[in-house]
Amino acid sequence: MEANLVDKSVIETGEMVLNMGPQHPSTHGVLRLKIHTDGEIVSQIEPVIGYLHRCFEKHCEKLSYEQIVPFTDRCDYLASMHMDHAYSIAVEKLLDIELPDRVEYIRVIIAELQRIASHLVAVGTFGLDVGAITPFTWTIRDRERVLDLFETLCGARLLYNYIWPGGVSHDLPPKFIERALDFLDYFDPQIDELNNLLTTNKIFIERTADVGILPPEVGINFGVSGPSLRGSGVNFDLRKNEPYSIYSKFDFDVPVGKGEMGTIGDTWDRYYVRVLEMRESAKIIRQACAELPGGDVHAALPKKIRPNAGEVYGRYESARGDVGFYIMSNGKNIPMRVKMRSPAFCNLSVLSEISEGWMISDVIAILGSLDIVLGEIDR
Amino acid sequence: MTSIFDSLQESLAFLNLDLFMLLSLISLLGGTVIFLVMAVNALVAVYFERKVSAFMQDRLGPMEVGILGFKGGKKFWGGIGQTLADAIKLLTKEDILPKSSDKFLMILAPFIIFSGAFLTFIGLPFAQNIVISDFNIGLFYIVAMSSVGVIGIILAGWSSNNKWSLYGAMRAAAQIISYEIPIGLSLLLVVIVSGSLHLGDIVQWQETNRWFIFHSPFAFLAFFIYFISTVAETNRTPFDIPEAESELVAGWMTEYSGFRWALFFLSEYANMLIVCIVASIVFLGGWLSPLHLINIFPESWYILDGPALGFFWVSLKAVILIFVMMWFRWTFPRLRVDQLMYVCWKVFIPFALANLFFVSLWELIF
Amino acid sequence: MTFDEIVALLDTKASGKTSVIEGKTVISVSPENWSEISAILKNESKLNFDYLMCISAYDKGDNKVYGAAYNFYSTVNNHYLEVRVEIEDGISIPSVVELWKAADWHEREAYDMMGLKFEGHPDLKRILLSDDWEGYPLRKNYKEPDYYHGLPVPKDKSYWD
Amino acid sequence: MSEYLNNIVYGVKSFLTGMKLTMDHFRNKKELVATLQYPHEKWPVPERNIGFNHSEYNLIRSRLHVDIDDCIACMQCERACPVDCIKIDSIKPPKGSEIDCGMTSNDTQKKMIVSRFTIDMSECMYCNLCVFPCPEDCIYMVGGPNAEKHEIDYEFSQYKRDGMIFEFADATDEAIRDAGGEKWLDQRDVKLAKHNDGVELKGEVKSVKPDPITAPIKTDTPISTAKPATQTSESSGELEIKSFNDISDKMCRGIAKKAFMAAKRADKDAVAILADVAQALSDAGKMTEDIQSILDRLSASPSKAVAPAVEAGGDVKVESVPDAPEAVEMKEFDIKDLNAIEDKMARGTAKKAFIATKRSGEDKVEAVRKALTDAGKLDTATEDLLNSFSGAAAKVSAPVEAEKLAESTEEAVVEPVGDLPLFEIADLNGIDDKMTRGMAKKIFMAGKRTGKTRTEVIADLRAGLTEAGKLDDATNTILNKLGSGN
Numbered sequence A: 001m002e003a004n005l006v007d008k009s010v011i012e013t014g015e016m017v018l019n020m021g022p023q024h025p026s027t028h029g030v031l032r033l034k035i036h037t038d039g040e041i042v043s044q045i046e047p048v049i050g051y052l053h054r055c056f057e058k059h060c061e062k063l064s065y066e067q068i069v070p071f072t073d074r075c076d077y078l079a080s081m082h083m084d085h086a087y088s089i090a091v092e093k094l095l096d097i098e099l100p101d102r103v104e105y106i107r108v109i110i111a112e113l114q115r116i117a118s119h120l121v122a123v124g125t126f127g128l129d130v131g132a133i134t135p136f137t138w139t140i141r142d143r144e145r146v147l148d149l150f151e152t153l154c155g156a157r158l159l160y161n162y163i164w165p166g167g168v169s170h171d172l173p174p175k176f177i178e179r180a181l182d183f184l185d186y187f188d189p190q191i192d193e194l195n196n197l198l199t200t201n202k203i204f205i206e207r208t209a210d211v212g213i214l215p216p217e218v219g220i221n222f223g224v225s226g227p228s229l230r231g232s233g234v235n236f237d238l239r240k241n242e243p244y245s246i247y248s249k250f251d252f253d254v255p256v257g258k259g260e261m262g263t264i265g266d267t268w269d270r271y272y273v274r275v276l277e278m279r280e281s282a283k284i285i286r287q288a289c290a291e292l293p294g295g296d297v298h299a300a301l302p303k304k305i306r307p308n309a310g311e312v313y314g315r316y317e318s319a320r321g322d323v324g325f326y327i328m329s330n331g332k333n334i335p336m337r338v339k340m341r342s343p344a345f346c347n348l349s350v351l352s353e354i355s356e357g358w359m360i361s362d363v364i365a366i367l368g369s370l371d372i373v374l375g376e377i378d379r
Numbered sequence B: 001m002t003s004i005f006d007s008l009q010e011s012l013a014f015l016n017l018d019l020f021m022l023l024s025l026i027s028l029l030g031g032t033v034i035f036l037v038m039a040v041n042a043l044v045a046v047y048f049e050r051k052v053s054a055f056m057q058d059r060l061g062p063m064e065v066g067i068l069g070f071k072g073g074k075k076f077w078g079g080i081g082q083t084l085a086d087a088i089k090l091l092t093k094e095d096i097l098p099k100s101s102d103k104f105l106m107i108l109a110p111f112i113i114f115s116g117a118f119l120t121f122i123g124l125p126f127a128q129n130i131v132i133s134d135f136n137i138g139l140f141y142i143v144a145m146s147s148v149g150v151i152g153i154i155l156a157g158w159s160s161n162n163k164w165s166l167y168g169a170m171r172a173a174a175q176i177i178s179y180e181i182p183i184g185l186s187l188l189l190v191v192i193v194s195g196s197l198h199l200g201d202i203v204q205w206q207e208t209n210r211w212f213i214f215h216s217p218f219a220f221l222a223f224f225i226y227f228i229s230t231v232a233e234t235n236r237t238p239f240d241i242p243e244a245e246s247e248l249v250a251g252w253m254t255e256y257s258g259f260r261w262a263l264f265f266l267s268e269y270a271n272m273l274i275v276c277i278v279a280s281i282v283f284l285g286g287w288l289s290p291l292h293l294i295n296i297f298p299e300s301w302y303i304l305d306g307p308a309l310g311f312f313w314v315s316l317k318a319v320i321l322i323f324v325m326m327w328f329r330w331t332f333p334r335l336r337v338d339q340l341m342y343v344c345w346k347v348f349i350p351f352a353l354a355n356l357f358f359v360s361l362w363e364l365i366f
Numbered sequence C: 001m002t003f004d005e006i007v008a009l010l011d012t013k014a015s016g017k018t019s020v021i022e023g024k025t026v027i028s029v030s031p032e033n034w035s036e037i038s039a040i041l042k043n044e045s046k047l048n049f050d051y052l053m054c055i056s057a058y059d060k061g062d063n064k065v066y067g068a069a070y071n072f073y074s075t076v077n078n079h080y081l082e083v084r085v086e087i088e089d090g091i092s093i094p095s096v097v098e099l100w101k102a103a104d105w106h107e108r109e110a111y112d113m114m115g116l117k118f119e120g121h122p123d124l125k126r127i128l129l130s131d132d133w134e135g136y137p138l139r140k141n142y143k144e145p146d147y148y149h150g151l152p153v154p155k156d157k158s159y160w161d
Numbered sequence D: 001m002s003e004y005l006n007n008i009v010y011g012v013k014s015f016l017t018g019m020k021l022t023m024d025h026f027r028n029k030k031e032l033v034a035t036l037q038y039p040h041e042k043w044p045v046p047e048r049n050i051g052f053n054h055s056e057y058n059l060i061r062s063r064l065h066v067d068i069d070d071c072i073a074c075m076q077c078e079r080a081c082p083v084d085c086i087k088i089d090s091i092k093p094p095k096g097s098e099i100d101c102g103m104t105s106n107d108t109q110k111k112m113i114v115s116r117f118t119i120d121m122s123e124c125m126y127c128n129l130c131v132f133p134c135p136e137d138c139i140y141m142v143g144g145p146n147a148e149k150h151e152i153d154y155e156f157s158q159y160k161r162d163g164m165i166f167e168f169a170d171a172t173d174e175a176i177r178d179a180g181g182e183k184w185l186d187q188r189d190v191k192l193a194k195h196n197d198g199v200e201l202k203g204e205v206k207s208v209k210p211d212p213i214t215a216p217i218k219t220d221t222p223i224s225t226a227k228p229a230t231q232t233s234e235s236s237g238e239l240e241i242k243s244f245n246d247i248s249d250k251m252c253r254g255i256a257k258k259a260f261m262a263a264k265r266a267d268k269d270a271v272a273i274l275a276d277v278a279q280a281l282s283d284a285g286k287m288t289e290d291i292q293s294i295l296d297r298l299s300a301s302p303s304k305a306v307a308p309a310v311e312a313g314g315d316v317k318v319e320s321v322p323d324a325p326e327a328v329e330m331k332e333f334d335i336k337d338l339n340a341i342e343d344k345m346a347r348g349t350a351k352k353a354f355i356a357t358k359r360s361g362e363d364k365v366e367a368v369r370k371a372l373t374d375a376g377k378l379d380t381a382t383e384d385l386l387n388s389f390s391g392a393a394a395k396v397s398a399p400v401e402a403e404k405l406a407e408s409t410e411e412a413v414v415e416p417v418g419d420l421p422l423f424e425i426a427d428l429n430g431i432d433d434k435m436t437r438g439m440a441k442k443i444f445m446a447g448k449r450t451g452k453t454r455t456e457v458i459a460d461l462r463a464g465l466t467e468a469g470k471l472d473d474a475t476n477t478i479l480n481k482l483g484s485g486n
Helices: A054-059 A065-075 A080-094 A101-129 A136-152 A176-199 A202-208 A216-221 A265-289 A343-349 A351-354 A360-370 A373-378 B004-015 B019-056 B083-090 B104-120 B138-145 B149-159 B163-194 B199-208 B216-234 B256-280 B299-304 B309-328 B339-363 C002-015 C031-043 C103-114 D001-025 D076-080 D174-180 D181-201 D216-227 D232-236 D241-246 D250-265 D270-283 D290-312 D324-328 D335-340 D344-360 D365-374 D380-397 D399-408 D424-431 D434-449 D454-467 D473-484
Strands: A016-020 A032-038 A039-050 A310-317 A322-329 A337-341 C020-021 C025-029 C051-059 C065-073 C080-088 C092-094 C118-120 D064-066 D087-092 D115-118 D139-141 D164-169
Touching: A039 A351, A054 A065, A054 A337, A065 A080, A065 A337, A065 A373, A080 A101, A080 A310, A080 A322, A101 A136, A101 A176, A101 A265, A101 A360, A136 C065, A136 C080, A136 D174, A176 A265, A176 D001, A202 A265, A202 B339, A202 D001, A265 A360, A265 B256, A265 C103, A310 C051, A322 C051, A322 C065, A337 A343, A337 C051, A343 A351, A343 A360, A343 A373, A343 C025, A343 C103, B019 B083, B019 B256, B019 B309, B019 C031, B019 D001, B083 B256, B104 B138, B104 B256, B138 B163, B138 B199, B138 B256, B149 B163, B149 B256, B163 B199, B163 B216, B163 B339, B199 B256, B216 B256, B216 B309, B216 B339, B256 B309, B309 D001, B309 D164, B339 C092, C002 C020, C002 C025, C002 C031, C025 C031, C031 C080, C031 C092, C051 C103, C080 C092, D064 D115, D076 D087, D115 D174, D115 D181, D115 D454, D174 D181, D232 D335, D270 D290, D424 D434, D424 D473, D454 D473
Parallel strands: C025 C080, C092 C118
Antiparallel strands: A016 A032, A032 A039, A310 A322, A322 A337, C020 C025, C051 C065, C065 C080, D064 D139, D087 D115, D115 D164
8 A cells, every 4th residue: 555545735634643552452552652643644653652661670770680580571571481581691691600501402492482472472463453353362372382381380371480590490390391392293283274364364465565664774773673673684683693592503594574475574574474483483492302401400500699790781582582681780699780672662663664654554563563562661 | 925014004903093093003013023123133143253253263252141051161052141141231331421522413323323223124024924014115225224324323433522433433434335336236236137126026036037146147246245245334354444443442432331332232233134134035035945946855845935934044044144244254354444445446346337237238148 | 893803993993082991892982972983883884883782871879970881783794892971960972863763762761761861862851751750760869759649659568567 | 457356366265265264163163162161170171281280380370378387487588589578577585495496397496486477469479489498498389289288279369458468477475475575566566556547447437435444444433442452462363464455555555564574473463563564654654644544443453353242232244344335424324225235136125125114114224134034135244234224323313423433533534524624725736737736726616615614625526536537546645634634
């Protein structure tokens, strides 16, 4: 659809400010968008965030390093494991601890399962945004399987506090690997089902292809990261570019948007990259499960985390994108400053750039394709 | 074909009231009947829809509010009483009117929409002789009445003084008015062939010849155009942009609550029933049994046909069509406004016009 | 490029305007030079830091010096750089929004939380907190207000102690 | 044009694929439905593959539970909690005291008494961090692998927020006091008082309560004056720690009790004990008229035992029963007073009888007593009630004497001091709260204009202030002062 749908020279139109949110079915949380519309056409968007601000960084200045982990859970509540992992990696960099292999493998398995779970929600809610309700329930049903696995792992379904600086809280429970592999076998056909129902549906393609195109340079300039950036053809994945854990050992591809249904970097690409990434994660999990070594997962857990003065910037490829933890330590057991670089924060900042000139319905679709989590944006 | 109206007139003659009293009495009875039909239809259809959606989404749907000891938790079809409970809840719910809304119009709008659906039922036959009043232009009347509701929709959206409602109303107006055209064209095809606007005659024609859907490839196509257009006219997914839940919170009924909202709901499902009954009468041979299609059955089976079971056949066909509508809804995403218009003006209307032309040729040739 | 090469190159480009914080792979820039250095970082083909990852405002603890740590990454050359701009309270840092659009919200957040002023920012206003908030919460000397819009702010848990 | 048609064909094809899928799901619902009917079926339900066997869980996140017998009060969990939802207080017995704090199940000798172990589950964020450091494994989340220690309990919803605060410590006050925890007990009492006050006024206005002190005193006085010096012998038996519970202010009560215990260990007799208590209180600067009067009463109370011998009939409780309505203002025996009777039936009978007598106009008390005895419903409580009223009737006959007695026991309550002159408005300045003061002064002026007596004005003040919910302890004391005319 072209932006110049309305010929201004013929029709006199005025601008109307539409206030979407903080309570709205498809703002994925308490996000408020001040949309300047011209009929159905959007001329400008001002995102208003902060409704979910929970002073994460202020809390961190009052809590010891161990106690911060549960709070990182609360940041990205759809990918809590990733937040724990990112924070732990940063702290380990600060302490420079060497981790046992088993811990790394467990972390990778868990992180990729979490990626699948998070992408399932992203894909399902995206379908919901464009009006397809059934895919949502199907994806949520599959996500439940992952959550059940995590529940056997650490008892919690959403906020795990499982990955700790220097290790993990528990070893894998009995039968975990078998169950994980069972889940993957069950999961592959589900992706095909999803593709048949939603991805290749004509209406869905009409709604998403060629909509909200994010050019690569714009994305990079705005600091967009993760699937949203890969959707526009940029092959930038920290697991490949800066292998942080043991990702260098595994063989997997980084899916990027190819513009199969429309232009490169359109909404459909951002959506489809996530679908493909689930398959890649499954690949990684299979490899990791195959060569999972033994050992004690608590070997490297420090008695008391008291790093030397200094600072560290840890990067991590979460389900949303490039999570960064900038930790400044002054030698106490309480960090002096913890700054979290939240990917969704940057991804959202590009919204008004790419959704101007489209219709309100498209804004919903674009917002869904950016896959924001307000808990992480507002911290 | 006699209507309920006439038969009542005869049967109540012994009261020898004067004409005005008689007519008012009869119309009172007829109105009650229609209202009951609408209410029951809404109750059943909502439960049906919930269950269909639930099973298509691997859920169970309402399971708890069983009646007559039919308690949920064990059987799939539990929760029979759910919609009844919801209806009671809606009726006893607080009725909120926004402070800065146009009170009069906001109160008026639901009744306009409701009466639109209500009036349509008058000319709608459920079987050979089960029709409140039998017009000789019944088809025309139904098409005309079924588009009265859009006035109410516009009023509702405007008087709510809510931007979302306004968007919904505008979209609804554009959508319903445009989709009137393919509907009219595809029905016109039937009229051309059967040469009558009287629904009874149309069914008569199908009885003597064959069902319209099998009349010719064009009629076959026309049926689908008609059916999809009616899906759009009843504002259901994939054409539910007026109440697009993820975009406009609830479209033009955002500000409504309680009884008025229940009226919207009632007329929405009534419209579904109407369009499906019209489709089954006009294209699917109305109260004729499918046995006629394939003549392998002995004559004696044709007892299944005829006025006695007519109501059964009509409602069966209607229910199947309604199920298909729900099936659409739980399968497809939603179209965008301009795409909706595209489908209407650039796909349906050209095809409908072509149909009209070719069917006329067909009639000339055969 | 390694850190040392970057430092060397920066010295050739703008000698004496950058300094390396000893013991760290961090470059410190004074606010008056920052706009020039940032332009070099972005546009110099060998550096080509096109990806601004994060701007972390920090408080040194003495109620005087505040700083902003810029973490850069180059998606082309795959190298990092961390630059620090430290200021006394009240002095403003030149904004880099023209070079990196990502800086827009990060600078707003730095202003919101730590009270750093960025001159040249299109509209520097609070982003996470409400516009009528007083003070900058992440400063070490920040005092929680007793009341917010007349609502008492619970400080202790005396209701169940 | 071909693209146009291709679009349509592709669209129709994709629609059919999708519809086939949904229809498959519709048909195979029996296998595919993933819902768990929560109240009817709870996980683990392996056959539907939602949830697994407990043995396969590392742990489970649910309510925190503490085996308090194993807790050695090492405070590790309290320190680990990121949200401070665990509060532990412990008391170390003094050196040389042979108090055994018990052994844990790991055969660790406990060195402390855990006087308090509260977990506020409404604040807990189930991070499980408190479980790991525990050296005795006595704090854990119930269910799952811990199921044999404590069964799963994830449904602990409450109607009140307080319900989410779980208290695990089971040390009795005596044990704590023996371990030298009086100080802790006092602090706890203060907190509790604060809490209860908060709970009591649920936004409702408290009804005017007569001072609890006044009632018993009036009934006691005659005897105490009659036989001043005979009690000390048996008093030590009479005087108990409970007796101090009448002291309204928790702090003072604590001090009093402490002094009492100290004195009791040195087994002094009642008078000496009371002297000690008074001493301790005045040291703490907590001595108020109320407490003074209570002490007086206690010094007098031992006479209870010998009272019956002197007074004809009536058993012990007769005089000692606190009878508020009578004491505050000498009111007639009213049908409302019968509401004090617990048993429904008995109350019914009593009221019937009361009404009857009202018509016939004979002695109500006797009639009711008779009716109840006939109905066999006359239990001691009712007996006391009626006795008190018979006493009341007597009093009404001779108010003057009552007044004399009242003065003779110099106790400081609002009680009949109508003769005192009306106090000055400046006397109200003692009230700190501005609003309260203003209100009080208004009421005072109103009363003054209508020329009311001191008692009436004070009554008005009480009523008015409670009306506005402003009648706090301080104001109450001031009013008492004014009432007692000093």
